Amino acid sequence: MFQDIIEILSSWELVSYMIQGFFNSILVTLISALLGLFLGFVVAIVKIAPANKWMKVPKIICEAYTTVFRGTPVALQLFIMVFAVFAIPGFKPYAAILTFGINSGAYVSESIRAGITSVDKGQMEAGRAMGFTWLETMIRIILPQAIKNIIPAIGNEMIALLKETSIIGWVGSTPGTLTFDLNAAASTIYRTVPNYLASGILVGCCYLIVVYAMVFLIKCIEKRFAKNER
Amino acid sequence: MKDNKVAQALKTWTSRLRTKKEERNAVCHVPEETRSDALISVRNLYKKFGKLEVLNGINLDINKGDVVAIIGPSGCGKSTFLRCLNGLETPSAGEIILENEYVFKNERVYLKRKMRAMKEESKKTGKPLPMDEFNAVNEEYLALRKEEKAIAKYMETAINLHRQKVGMVFQQFNLFPHLTVLQNITLAPMKLKKVGEEEAKAKAMELLKKVGLAEKANVYPSTLSGGQKQRIAIVRALAMEPEVLLFDEPTSALDPEMVGEVLKVMTELAQEGMTMIVVTHEMGFAKEVATRVIFMSDGVIKEENAPQEFFTNPKDERLKEFLSKVL
Numbered sequence: 001m002f003q004d005i006i007e008i009l010s011s012w013e014l015v016s017y018m019i020q021g022f023f024n025s026i027l028v029t030l031i032s033a034l035l036g037l038f039l040g041f042v043v044a045i046v047k048i049a050p051a052n053k054w055m056k057v058p059k060i061i062c063e064a065y066t067t068v069f070r071g072t073p074v075a076l077q078l079f080i081m082v083f084a085v086f087a088i089p090g091f092k093p094y095a096a097i098l099t100f101g102i103n104s105g106a107y108v109s110e111s112i113r114a115g116i117t118s119v120d121k122g123q124m125e126a127g128r129a130m131g132f133t134w135l136e137t138m139i140r141i142i143l144p145q146a147i148k149n150i151i152p153a154i155g156n157e158m159i160a161l162l163k164e165t166s167i168i169g170w171v172g173s174t175p176g177t178l179t180f181d182l183n184a185a186a187s188t189i190y191r192t193v194p195n196y197l198a199s200g201i202l203v204g205c206c207y208l209i210v211v212y213a214m215v216f217l218i219k220c221i222e223k224r225f226a227k228n229e230r
Numbered sequence: 231m232k233d234n235k236v237a238q239a240l241k242t243w244t245s246r247l248r249t250k251k252e253e254r255n256a257v258c259h260v261p262e263e264t265r266s267d268a269l270i271s272v273r274n275l276y277k278k279f280g281k282l283e284v285l286n287g288i289n290l291d292i293n294k295g296d297v298v299a300i301i302g303p304s305g306c307g308k309s310t311f312l313r314c315l316n317g318l319e320t321p322s323a324g325e326i327i328l329e330n331e332y333v334f335k336n337e338r339v340y341l342k343r344k345m346r347a348m349k350e351e352s353k354k355t356g357k358p359l360p361m362d363e364f365n366a367v368n369e370e371y372l373a374l375r376k377e378e379k380a381i382a383k384y385m386e387t388a389i390n391l392h393r394q395k396v397g398m399v400f401q402q403f404n405l406f407p408h409l410t411v412l413q414n415i416t417l418a419p420m421k422l423k424k425v426g427e428e429e430a431k432a433k434a435m436e437l438l439k440k441v442g443l444a445e446k447a448n449v450y451p452s453t454l455s456g457g458q459k460q461r462i463a464i465v466r467a468l469a470m471e472p473e474v475l476l477f478d479e480p481t482s483a484l485d486p487e488m489v490g491e492v493l494k495v496m497t498e499l500a501q502e503g504m505t506m507i508v509v510t511h512e513m514g515f516a517k518e519v520a521t522r523v524i525f526m527s528d529g530v531i532k533e534e535n536a537p538q539e540f541f542t543n544p545k546d547e548r549l550k551e552f553l554s555k556v557l
């Protein structure tokens with residue numbers, strides 16, 4: 001097995017697959033994460049906003065969104081999005097990223113919502129009673145308190161997202177395209193060096209490196225926000 | 231020459247904007263004939279939570295400088311009443327007027343009820359509906375609805391301005407834990423009244439000195455005792471220079487030894503002429519500091535009097551029973 005690992009590492013072509021996969025995995029995760037965070041934030045705010053006639057339809061849409069995207073497998077969503085909804089030539093990787101982002105947004109919105117509802121109800125009342133609008137109170141008073149509960153949950157979600165993106169190759173991937181991620185690299189390497197364990201260990205290490213970096217990053221962010229907690 | 235034209239255009243434009251704003255504002259003016267000197271007038275205020283009737287017709291005028299103590303059994307709607315006054319709850323019917331401007335007005339429900347009663351009456355007796363009378367009521371209803379909807383629409387945005395005039399102090403303090411004491415106090419004046427930072431801070435320090443907590447300006451609320459927290463909460467409300475301060479059981483969450491320091495601050499405020507409405511179980515405060523005492527029960531004001539008379543010569547049976555329990 002060590003021989004196989006060394007064989008992989010000594011072939012520039014195979015190593016370049018891994019490097020490509022490494023950066024594609026990170027890139028896909030990053031863009032999906034940004035999309036998911038944005039969507040999740042908006043959806044959480046809509047769900048938590050007081051019910052009035054303007055919010056009725058948005059609330060129903062957001063409720064349906066989280067139900068559907070948390071209630072069905074992401075692989076199924078990926079196939080539907082890539083082969084049915086966005087069956088446009090050359091759009092495959094973007095449709096996939098869109099799927100991961102939208103899927104992740106559903107989970108992120110629940111994390112944010114849980115964080116916000118964990119803040120004492122009296123805080124909103126105090127803000128409103130002073131004359132702040134609902135949104136102003138949310139931004140100035142509730143969110144700064146909720147953020148320290150939200151960040152660990154979102155961190156978990158981002159780590160899960162990285163690994164979730166490993167199915168992107170299922171819609172077809174060739175080296176040089178965005179869908180060629182770490183997992184796809186492993187299968188391609190296998191064709192030259194037919195040892196799953198060897199390529200699996202190498203690619204697994206790559207994933208671990210990324211996850212470790214993410215954990216470190218999340219810790220830093222957590223610390224930064226814990227500063228104004230007494 | 232050209233400058234003149236621009237200036238002229240700008241002038242007409244701003245004046246047009248101003249009249250538009252005044253027009254919108256005008257819907258809230260109380261008509262001449264019903265104006266009063268009262269700071270706050272509450273008329274026939276009702277509040278229902280679903281089927282639960284909590285307020286059943288509250289009538290109360292509060293003048294500038296009044297210190298009104300509200301007492302009553304738990305669950306009788308005291309908190310709900312205060313929350314209606316600053317718009318944290320929307321009443322079901324009645325009027326709330328602040329400085330001769332409607333904050334809330336819903337009288338049309340009575341007309342609607344009247345029309346429904348007329349219809350039912352005619353159905354029961356088999357007599358035809360008295361059309362003239364019915365139409366008159368209906369017309370009145372439609373006119374009132376138009377007026378009240380305009381007020382409600384205006385208040386959707388103006389409610390936040392209204393709240394700036396009506397400060398509130400809560401039982402649970404509700405200080406913002408992520409901000410220092412000073413930031414707690416200066417947040418609203420700076421963001422809502424656009425007071426400069428230096429000025430807001432100076433004002434906050436002055437108020438903090440008054441309640442004896444100047445050295446706590448830069449600590450976080452969680453390091454304070456309950457009594458200190460409540461004094462800061464009072465300062466925070468005062469920093470907005472409200473017309474009236476509402477207190478909802480400000481000492482009920484405090485350890486007994488801390489009640490005194492909070493009551494002392496409130497007493498000083500009362501002596502300075504601050505208008506206050508205080509829901510309290512502190513009979514000593516009601517007796518000595520309040521200018522009027524009100525007994526609420528079953529969602530109505532059962533008795534209202536000057537403190538001396540109120541405590542020595544209560545008339546309402548429920549009040550007698552209540553006082554015998556708490557005194």
Ligand SMILES: Nc1ncnc2c1ncn2[C@@H]1O[C@H](COP(=O)(O)OP(=O)(O)O)[C@@H](O)[C@H]1O
Binds near residue numbers: 279303305311
């Ligand atoms: N948001 C609400 N929804 C439903 N019922 C409520 C709500 N707020 C208060 N109530 C009910 O209204 C009644 C009066 O409450 P409250 O005004 O808090 O009484 P008090 O302050 O005099 O003790 C209680 O029976 C309470 O259960």
Ligand SMILES: [Mg+2]
Binds near residue numbers: 309310479
């Ligand atoms: Mg209460």
